[in-house]
Amino acid sequence: MNLSFSELALNSGLAASTVTRYMNDKSGKLSVTERTLEAIAVYSGIPKNVFPGQRRLPGFGESETVPYDDKEDERLPDWVLAAIAAHKGNRNGIKPWLMKSWALDQLGILPGDVLMIDQNRRPKAGDIVVAQLTDLVSQRTETVMRRFDPPFITTHSSKMGPGRPETVDDDRVIIMGVECGVIRPRH
Incomplete structure (x- = not known):
């Protein structure tokens, strides 16, 4: 840098x-x-315990995104919690996720953003999705946020540089949900 x-x-x-x-x-x-x-x-934009320039292998290291849990995670401001509740309403399958990486910074998704993910929606080209990448040898899984460019998921990051597209095959790469809203808390 x-x-x-x-x-x-x-x-x-x-x-x-x-x-x-x-x-x-x-x-x-x-x-x-x-x-x-x-x-x-x-x-x-370089994950902990990874040297710059090293390719991060799926399943090794911390997930780039995690489901938000108000009991375990740092409590968000009340207005953010109210926005999450209002966005969910009475719809099933809508869950808040915390973005922890710079993988989509060119699309305006930054670390610390809360993305509302619809687990029931089918992804279309250009959607932001939550996906699981599994290393079939070690059986380790990493959860990531990517843009869906059928049949691939891709990063769009100026900080992390180009990433290898991953083919969505519903075995090694599984889409778990589609972004349906973004909340940007700033402390």
């Missing part, structure tokens, strides 16, 4: 010394917190 450690920290919303102090530590006694790693991952 052509940034100094201080610039990386500041751009990630951290104190400039947070990263430089750790990187310059010769004693090996300092460590980096999960909060620091998460802030850098959100800013850079």
